Amino acid sequence: MGIKERKERHKEDLKARILEAAKKLFVKEGYEATSIRKIAAEIEFSPTTIYLYYKDKTDIAYALHQEGFRLLREQLGALAHVADPFERLKAMGRIYMQFAVNHPDFYELMFIMKDPMQYLKEHHPEEEWPEGERVFDGLMQTVSACKSGGYFPGMDTAEVAMLSWSVVHGLSSLYITSHFKHIADKCSSYALPDQEALLERAFNTYVQLIQRMH
Structure with missing residues (x-):
């Protein structure tokens, strides 16, 4: 697998982790109580990383x-x-x-x-x-x-x-x-x-x- 393919897989894996963490928090704490910061903390990344993939x-x-x-x-x-x-x-x-x-x-x-x-x-x-x-x-x-x-x-x-x-x-x-x-x-x-x-x-x-x- 080339560098480009590895980067793309890493990107898709990270997006999947973001979505799974968000879904978990939406259910557990409610949509309004869930923030980008909380989602980022759930996957141990910075909020800035999430904004690379999602607007809000x-x-x-x-x-x-x-x-x-x-x-x-x-x-x-x-x-x-x-x-x-x-x-x-x-x-x-x-x-x-x-x-x-x-x-x-x-x-x-x-x-x-x-x-x-x-x-x-x-x-x-x-x-x-x-x-x-x-x-x-x-x-x-x-x-x-x-x-x-x-x-x-x-x-x-x-x-x-x-x-x-x-x-x-x-x-x-x-x-x-x-x-x-x-x-x-x-x-x-x-x-x-x-x-x-x-x-x-x-x-x-x-x-x-x-x-x-x-």
């Missing part, structure tokens, strides 16, 4: 936001072989919720925190939300295929897609913030052994409702 804290949050979407798209991409569009739609919902369960730190950055979107607005005002739009486009295509198969008659494709996303996002957000458990504990009909079982049961109820739209 929102730049770091947006980089993590992009990383999370890459991971989510990879998982959703595994559904390309599912021929039945309604089965694919259900699987997309389950993968989305499982992503939130397995990666609550990424999920919060991607769908709850406003800071990555603020970065996009300030630094790339000509763009809307490329990461989210790519995932939503896949959902739209699946809903459109469902409609071609007789599902959701008379309903607008975008509205069905937005409704589907809103439901799984709501369940996922309630789950990762522990609100779901507190409410579910008071509902005897949801007296199941763990939160993930509660999440699955709630999702299945939604699936049964939309399945009737055929």
